[in-house]
Amino acid sequence: MNNILNQIGIENYIFLSVLLFCIGVFGVLYRRNAIIVLMSIEIMLNAVNLLFVAFSTYHQDAEGQIFVFFSMAVAAAEVAVGLAILVSIFRNLGSIDIDNLKNLKG
Amino acid sequence: METNLALLLLLSPFVGFLFNTFFGKKISKGIAGVIGTLTVLFSFLITICFFTQLIQSGKNFEISLFDWISVGNLQIDFGIVLDQLSLLWLLFVTGIGTLIHVYSISYMHEDENMAKFFAYLNLFIFFMITLVIGNNLLVMFIGWEGVGLCSYLLIGFWYKNQAYNDAAKKAFIMNRIGDLGFLIGIFILAAQFSTLNYSEIQLAIASGKVNTTALGIAALCLFIGATGKSAQMPLYTWLPDAMAGPTPVSALIHAATMVTAGIFMITRLNFLFDLTPEIQNVIAIVGVITAVLAASIGLLQNDIKKVLAYSTVSQLGLMFLALGMGAYTVAVFHVITHAFFKACLFLGSGSVIHALHGEQDMRNMGGLRKVMPVTFWTMLISTLAIAGIFPFAGFWSKDEILLAAFEHNKILWFLASVASIMTAFYMFRLMYLTFFREFRGTEEQRKHLHESPALITMPLVVLALLATIGGIINLPGSFWLNHYLEPVLATKHHAHSLGTQEFMLMGVALAGAIIGIVWAYAKYLKQGFVPKEDDAISGFNKIIYNKYYIDEVYTALVVSPINAISNFSRETIEPQLSKLIFSLGTAANAIGSQGRKLQNGNIGLYLFMFVLGICAIIIYLFIAQ
């Protein structure tokens, strides 16, 4: 089987992942809508997942892909909990603008 | 046996002190006084015992009681020595002490705290004895400070008057300045000789190998100590103020005994001072300046006790002059005669004050001669003695001083003579103003004028007697005192042979005294001049009347600056220092407050910092390298 990395190179995947990760970070910083922030975090996780798979191929090793499963499960759990918190905030405040969360400071 | 006796001699007044302190309130005043007197009398008797023994055997008695302080290689024990010098001092301390105790029984009988008064007097005698009989400098220092304390207590005896308390405090502090000098002198001697025992120091000095520079400094320091206690320039100002105390106190402490401690100390350490002629010169000069200065102030004082006080300072100056010339026996001679006539004068003035119910201003006296004959005559004798009229005691001793001065340095002699003339003048001024012409006080006072009771007059008579014949102990020719003191003096002081020069000088001195008396007579008796009110005094007189403003100068130069520094420290330095420390806390708090603004609750900011932190770390680790 031909190793795809011979043609594309692991660096490119790293750059792609890093950029994707940074876009995720950018999203977290840029948006006030909590649900979009959540999505940005998902993008970050996905960037890492992508890199995992790339490294998995790089090492010709299954473990990286196994870790992606774990990471997905974690992402799912996080989203579930995150959305639950979001919903209760929405119930209390009527908005999910994270800039409104400024009660606690000082 | 001798040890016990010596202890008894020392402790007897202390017992009196303890008794009067603890039981004074419970017993009647008279008994308190009697007990106080008896304990001193007892010491006096023991002293006589020792004295006769000494005369017979000529042997000193020295004993160390117990170890006191040990500092490194310096062992200081608590020892006593009874030799010619200390016994001589003891004799007149306890003797005059007894007389003054007797006097006080009557003088103080109206005071509610009489028992306390006697307690203090006894304590004073105790410390004075300690001072005298110690066999080393540190024991002397106990007594030295102890008499200072008693002086403090007694000056401020009428404690409700804060001016008296100020005087007491001043006396104590002026003394302490001297004491510091004394202490430093002790330190230097201790460092030099590793001992403070007199005889050991004398031996060490005699064996040579001494650092004269160090000894010079030591001698100077010790002399500073003496100027404090014996009221010499520049520390004499406390003594006139000390007249705030009851008159017996003035007589005992501030005329006869305590103030002579400086002379005692220098005589004690004559072997040391003999080695340092420069310091001796200093002593002589200081002595003579003090004598003239004090005498000149005495010329215009109106408070009867103040006059006597300045006269005391002046006489002490003469004694120091003698010491400075190495004429220790002469100084001691004058100490003794002075003790007699000055005690008598003070007691006499006390008698007058007593009769006038506390009036001390001579402008309000006069004409007391007839009412108080005993007081008058005894005082007159003493005045003649102090003026140096033949053949009273003062004549002999003062003449010796002048003689020594003449041989030593003509300028010193001249100044001393001037002081004598002034002495004669102001003493007779005192006599004339007090006892002659008409009474100038209130009618109320006139009614109560009376001669003092026997308990007061008896000591006066005894003292007047002594003032008359006191000169006998060292009459030219016999020079008993000279011979007596020879064992304690390192350098033998040759006695004067009575030559033409001596007689001539005697004549000059006598003539000087008479000039002073006549001058006073002319002004105060003949013209009936009464000193003006305070406000009316002007010109140079005002300066003298105000004691050359020396107190004011001291206040301006020392006391005020210290107080100013103190105030400045209290009001400025301390709060600022405090603030400085607090400011650290305030600064921390301020940072905290500013930090709270950063912690503004914004998730975006937190993330922002988070990412910046990551970037910083990554840059530092992987890019900046």
Added chain:
Amino acid sequence: MNTLLTISGLGVFCLIAEIFNLRKLLIPVAIIGLLAILGLTISEFNIPSSHYNNMIVVNRFSVSFSSLFIVLTIFLIALSGDFYKEHQSKLSDYVAIKIFLLAGAVAMVSFGNLAMFFIGIEVLSISLYILAASKRLEVNSNEAGMKYFLLGSFASGIILFGICLIYGATGYFNIDEIFQLSQGAGIPVWFPIGLTLIIIGMLFKIAAAPFHFWAPDVYEGAPSITTALMSTLAKVVAMATLYKLIQGMVPAIPTIFENIIVVISVLTMSVGNLMALRQNNVKRMLAFSGISHAGFMLMALLSLSSAAGTLLYYTTAYALAGIAAFAVIILVTKNKDNEDIINFNGLGKTNPLMAAILTASLLSMAGIPIFSGFFAKFSLFTNTIESGYLFVVIAGVINSIVSIGYYFKLIIAMYTKDAAETPSATPFVYYFTAVIAIILNIAIGVFPNTILNLLSA
């Protein structure tokens, strides 16, 4: 291994207990179960072993820290009974989550594979998100949960990225293999980058500056008992894990990285202490105090090879003091709508025992002798001086001095002010917990050997 299994089992049991309506028994059973697990764990102390392809490694380090976690959990669950009195129907959920959280914590200190580490930290974090937000009707609690969740997930992403890079560099998740490879030459630079990212993620968890911003807000907003959990258990877990991570993956920290630790350590303790000075809310104040303690604990990383015992001691001392303090704080602020210092006025008169306990725990945190906090700081200082970082120690000392300022603010309030209201009855469990915690604290202060030398042999 058994620890993890039994803890998980206990958690599931708690959930099942709810089905059979055994609420009354829940907390006693949980505590007894945890005590049993504690015994079980300690029995493995001298039997180092690894399980399931080195997924779980049992050694002295993991056993001692796990035991500490279990002890802390026991305290926290004991306090839960009264705290959740109003929420009976959710009690089992709370207890179960805490026990699962413990399972995550145990996994974090006994991992042998980064997968276990990651899942462990996620179990811990997700439990904490839930607990922080668990007062769902209170905005503050929601806000705390949300903040913690967003920042925590972000940190998780960073950690995941780090793990990924390490995997990329080595091809393994197994830390033994990674440790081997990390010593060899030719390892790609991805490895240090990955490790750095993981460490940054952990620094976030222990709330080290500049990743500490979440802590005060979350501590303040979360329900008090969750704050107690976060400031004691969670912090200790994160610190132990960070230590284990570094120690497990690299033989020694390069100097350049030590510089970073020095800076972060000093910065963290300074920020924590200075910010705490001006706080009025006790929970918030303790959050900053916790941050400063994190700074102190980071000093342990400077003497990596010898500091395990010290770190254990420090964390134990800190956590026990924290438990005692929070027991009092929970009690005092039980029916209040905030946790301001004003609520503590006059506690010295109304409830002297609790005031004494709070005082003692604060003194311990401040590092006053005979309380274990003193020895903790002291041995940390000694270790650090031995590694040649005297100036960090001096910074630590200055910070200790600053810290007195706010600890004593609370003490002063308790003893000099007058109480506003009369005291209400105190449930026994608070006394019990606080007293036991503080006695343990003093005991290990008087006999520091017991813990200090556990890991050195």
Added chain:
Amino acid sequence: MSTIVIIFYFLAAFTLATAFLTIYSRNPIHSAIYLVLCFFSIAGHYLLFNAQFLALVHIIVYSGAIMVLMLFTIMLMNLNKEDEVHKPRITRIGALVVFLIMSVVFITIFINSKTITGGYDTSGEDFQSIKVLGKVLLNEYLVPFEFISILLLTAMIGTVLLSKKEKKNE
């Protein structure tokens, strides 16, 4: 340039673009849609690596579960309006700056890192078929696998806990 490379670049560009649009869209629904597209493109990357199973799972989990959950929430909260006020300019610029710094920093360090010059290993063994993955997951990674269940259980209880209404005075 081979097909694979072209596909890679296309997919990469698509991934980045959709990711960016996810963040940039003002309407949450649009964001969600872009995100789904992004996930699909990532699945495409997985397929490039020949990791078919993973790609499938990815689509099922992310696009199927997570995104549906999110969309559901958005609908539930009625957030499908463009009602978000933009952040203040300073934060937007800050975000942008941080984004740039971070990208530059990370890319720099990876460029600086040792580039792999030689070829890549091709073991030829099968390492990513379902069979192999299953074996690895249930043998070596059994404990984490089981532990994941604890994680999910916790999340589940937690979610329930957070949304459950309490009956008063039970």
Added chain:
Amino acid sequence: MDVSILLLSLLIGAIVTYFSGDKLASKVALLFSLVSFMLSLNILYSYSNGNDVSLVREWISLPKISFALLADGFSLVMVLLTTILTPLIVFSSFGKSVENAKKFYALVLFMSFAMTGTFLAADGLLYYIFWELALIPIYFIALVWGNGDIEERKKDVLKFFIYTLAGSLFMLVAFAYLYTKAESFLLQDLYKLNLSFQEQTWIFLAFFLAYAIKIPIIPFHSWQANVYQKAPTIGTMLLSGIMLKMGLYSIIRWQLPIAPQAAKEYLPILVGLSIAGVIYGSILALRQKDLKRLLAYSSLAHVGLIAAGCYTLTIDGIHGAVHQMIAHGFVIVGLFFAAEIIYRRYNTYAIGELGGIRSQAPKFTSLFLIVVVASVGLPGTYNFVGEFTVLYSLSQINIWFVILGGLTIILGAYYMLKMFQNVMLGETNSNSFSEVTIYETITLVLIISFLLFFGLYPKPITDLVHPSLNEIFSTINSLK
């Protein structure tokens, strides 16, 4: 029997006092402090018979910390000072009701326990622990039972706590550093250390900070007057009578032998600073309006002289310092107690409102005067022995030191007598002043008799401390 029993008795005393209830507390505390006094006498007896009463037990193996209590003449004297003054101080409060007495007296005993421990400890860390432990009770005593405005007091007491703690923490760092060198905290091991001059300097400085703040030496004294003023008198007595001796004791026991070279090098500065404290304290005392503040500054002046004695590095200086420490311990307790007696009657410390007491209370006046005179260092009182010896040692260093240091005897007399005059003398005060009670008399008489007895016969103390001081001195002088 070894010295640990002393610590035990005080600690148990503190606990029992706490549980004995408010009514009995003072009596129980007195009982236990007397018991510990007896025990210390017993130990002293046993020590002077040549028995070894020290104790060394391993406590913590890593870092190696021992529970080491060293009982030589020097430490025993200081312990004795503590155990004599404690019952005296407790006793002095008899006849005055204290709020929350059980806590109060328990804290007093606990503090005494810690101070005893400090004097005995021969292991650096143990010593440090006791050192810090002593700080906590006094903090609470001053905070809770103090007088004056509560807000001000809080600030000042906190400042005191932080300040002293700050100093001692640097000492802790020094100890930690020494440990890394010596691998032990034991005193004798630290004595043996061979430290470079630079190390010595830093260690000396760290110690100095701790001691200078505790003693205090200027310019680290700014906490003192405020705390003395605001603490309850018992606390002030404990602070000034015993606690500040901890610092002076430590200079001799720890600082000088461990870093002798540094001490030699900086001798002029150290002595100069101490003497500056003497003068500055005296000058400040001159114009104080508050009796307790005045006494606080007098204490500053006195301890400055003691510190100067320590830092002369001569055997005389150290000897004198020890004498002076003990004497000052008694005299300052006496002075503060006199202030307390006045406060009990007039409820003020403001000197301006006092005066005219002597006519109403002659007994009190006499007792007070004796204490004042002792504090001024009149020969025949114990203070003179110390002062003389210290000044003598100063004179051996430099004549200027003794001249400046000697100013204390002038300025001391000035401010003390001025205070006495303003407080006690003058026209009878319009407020009536009841004569001292029997408790108060006993307390003062005990203090006075101690001062007078040892003033005339200090030999027992000299003999007791001499060998141990010589030993320390030879350590200081041995080449390092």
